[in-house]
Amino acid sequence: MGSLLAESRRLLDQAIAEHRGVRHEAGDVVRLRPDMGWEHNLQQLLERARKEAMLTVASPLRIQQYKPGRQTVADMVTTGKEVRLLYTPCYAETRDYESLQRQPELCDRIRVSDADFHNMVIIDRQVAAVWGGTGEQRPYGFVISNPELLRVLHQFAMALWASAPQLSRHRTLSQPESDQMTLAVLRALDLGLKDELAARRLAVSLRTYRRYVADIMVRLGVTTRFQVGARAAELGLLKALSEH
Template identity: 30%
Template sequence: MYDVLDPGRDQGRVYRALAGNRPSDVDRVAAATGLSTEDAARVLAELADLGAAVRTGEGWVARPPVRVMSDVLRAEEARRTALWRAGAELDELYHAARRDIGSATDVEPVADLTELFALTERVQDRARERIRWLDRPPYRSSPERFAAQESLQARRMGAGVAYRTLYHQAVYDDADLFASMTRMIDAGEDARVLADLPVKLVIGDDHIALLVPEPGRSALAGALVVHASGLLNAFCGLFETLWTLGVPVTAAEPSVRLSDRDRTIITLMAAGLTDEAIARRLRLSRRTVVRRITALLDRLGATTRFQAGVQAANRGWL
């Protein structure tokens, strides 16, 4: 829906052409936007599906921009509301857990970073069915510890333990972390990416969880071990809520030929990076990135970047 308002996108160009003219047919739209007749017809159909354009007896007309803007804002508000709801739920759960420390055996504080690393390994070693992970920066592990974690995860997946990891989009900003994620996906990890994650969280089966509620702080104040309880069930539910908001990533063999550059562009795009950020990361001009993204959206039949990420994952492009 956002592309309707972006003059750099096909949908945005066509919508502007309609908004600034009397009812138009496909040929006039194509001439005004520089698109082929086939592309103009396709984009008009997309705008109609989005409710941004209407075909009348006199030709195609644009819905009032204020209404289209309202639809865009409602969609964005719905997404933000879902994230805020998850964050508020998490905050409530965290404070409930802190109140329980000392009065119950369901919750324990984590003493230091060394203990946290040891507990993270123990949770994975003892899991028999699945590990669910919210992975976000900052990362305090050394390269050796990252390598050890990869080895442990590969071994546990080989033993039949399913890993579902929801990554913060910052994973794309670090070449080593991105490579690690890719290797884990190759090994069988089910991965998604979300623009932001509120906490670090590792859940082993339905028996235990490790929570770091304020990852940005230098110390581990507030880090908790949560054992099987109603509180743990609530954390599991929170993970599932955030999981539904993530963009799937896959390492499956692509069903069509896709260049490494295009695969990287669409992965970064789906993770929420702007055209400018992608251009800087790949050392390309913004114009080149915009042109490639437009072509990829056309191939995917997607109208938004999020849709493009989902479509690309489903087709095995990522």
């Protein structure tokens, strides 16, 4: 399983790197810049699903719950479509769990993984949207219909989803390692370390470090790195840093 995930992620990153610097107006990989209409476009993509949809959310473009999108997913489950949802632990913490419990069919489709993955929507294995770069100057987005790349995307997402615990199980597990990493990342941000240096000090990849930063922004309910410091101070997290 580990080798499969590593190879799938390598192929995915390679494909995205090849297209990230190019804007395609037509073809099987179309580069877009996520904007205020991105969520609406994703909802329209979900509504096209005839049989199945895979949705992985690592770091959303905004913090607030997007209710139309959630209703669309719930309607898909109700009408018998095969829906799978994968969240990072930090994103899962922002969801209204009590409300989800009242929708057991939807709640049972949600799994939580601390692996490093992109935000993705894959529809009927025929088209996908991939986006990321939250908190960076140049967020990116792609709409993909290339069969080979879609196969890799779906294989990677399915492997992660199949190996991840359900949301209900995740909530019963303590996460001291996650808390320690959060403090370490906050310390790096407080010191003003460049991402590359911070990643080396924490012994993680640059992409993983930036994912941690994006996760913290979600947990703190902020949209910029500057706001992270202010919010952390309000919550007394900076005091916790000085005690470690």
